[in-house]
Amino acid sequence: MNTRASSAASFQMSRHQLPSALSDTYVISGCSRGIGLEFTRQLLHRSQGSVIGLSRQKNSPALNELKTTFGERIHFVEVDLENQDSIDAAGTAVAAITGQVKLLINTAGILGDSKTTPGPERTITQIDRDWLQKTLDVNLIGHVMMTKALTPLLKQKKKDTTDKADEASSGPSKIVNLSARVGSIGDNSLGGWYSYRMSKAGLNMFTKTCSIELKR
Numbered sequence: 001m002n003t004r005a006s007s008a009a010s011f012q013m014s015r016h017q018l019p020s021a022l023s024d025t026y027v028i029s030g031c032s033r034g035i036g037l038e039f040t041r042q043l044l045h046r047s048q049g050s051v052i053g054l055s056r057q058k059n060s061p062a063l064n065e066l067k068t069t070f071g072e073r074i075h076f077v078e079v080d081l082e083n084q085d086s087i088d089a090a091g092t093a094v095a096a097i098t099g100q101v102k103l104l105i106n107t108a109g110i111l112g113d114s115k116t117t118p119g120p121e122r123t124i125t126q127i128d129r130d131w132l133q134k135t136l137d138v139n140l141i142g143h144v145m146m147t148k149a150l151t152p153l154l155k156q157k158k159k160d161t162t163d164k165a166d167e168a169s170s171g172p173s174k175i176v177n178l179s180a181r182v183g184s185i186g187d188n189s190l191g192g193w194y195s196y197r198m199s200k201a202g203l204n205m206f207t208k209t210c211s212i213e214l215k216r
């Protein structure tokens with residue numbers, strides 16, 4: 001590589017790096033595939049921190065590949081968001097790995113395919129109680145309870161620091177909840193998708209309410 005190409009490459013690298021510290025830990029649910037897997041991959045590539053991936057499975061070709069590449073910077077913890085004992089155990093397992101969570105991304109979610117699952121529903125007559133319950137459990141209640149379990153590990157106040165190297169991780173922890181446009185009440189002009197829309201609308205309210213409490 002010539003000098004110009006080499007400096008362009010290092011610029012690209014630095015431009016995409018996130019402010020981070022070695023001690024930063026990011027927790028991502030739904031890490032096994034889709035958006036959660038990509039968050040996991042990007043955070044490992046673009047930060048110095050570690051990722052704790054939450055999923056019902058600890059093994060898949062994609063997760064094994066990340067483990068091979070990033071070694072001790074990635075941990076996997078099993079969780080079934082439909083099961084409170086599993087959420088409690090996952091909270092304990094995360095606390096055994098780290099004393100502080102810098103970023104929690106609640107990504108896991110289900111929508112269904114209307115073929116093998118009753119949802120997403122087009123009409124009220126298609127609503128199935130068990131599917132509605134499952135969707136609320138995974139997309140809403142699971143995230144609420146997982147966030148509750150990890151709240152003791154979230155830093156709420158900005159730490160006083162004069163150490164520049166420490167500055168990147170001195171801010172308060174952040175929680176990101178993966179909602180969806182269809183969770184907007186104001187934007188709902190098409191109807192349908194009852195279970196999914198309700199679960200995301202509930203998640204939006206949790207996000208808002210939580211943001212008011214945690215910034216106090």
Ligand SMILES: NC(=O)c1ccc[n+]([C@@H]2O[C@H](COP(=O)([O-])OP(=O)(O)OC[C@H]3O[C@@H](n4cnc5c(N)ncnc54)[C@H](OP(=O)(O)O)[C@@H]3O)[C@@H](O)[C@H]2O)c1
Nearest residue numbers: 030031032033034035055056080081082107108109178180
């Ligand atoms: N894709 C889109 O276009 C889109 C658009 C708007 C919003 N979103 C939202 O973005 C998020 C990610 O979507 P995606 O398309 O990446 O989904 P995806 O590929 O279907 O992945 C879903 C993830 O959720 C996890 N999950 C499902 N049930 C679970 C349970 N009971 N306990 C724990 N984990 C569970 C799955 O893990 P395991 O099955 O391995 O346990 C998987 O990692 C979702 O919240 C979705 O609603 C997606």
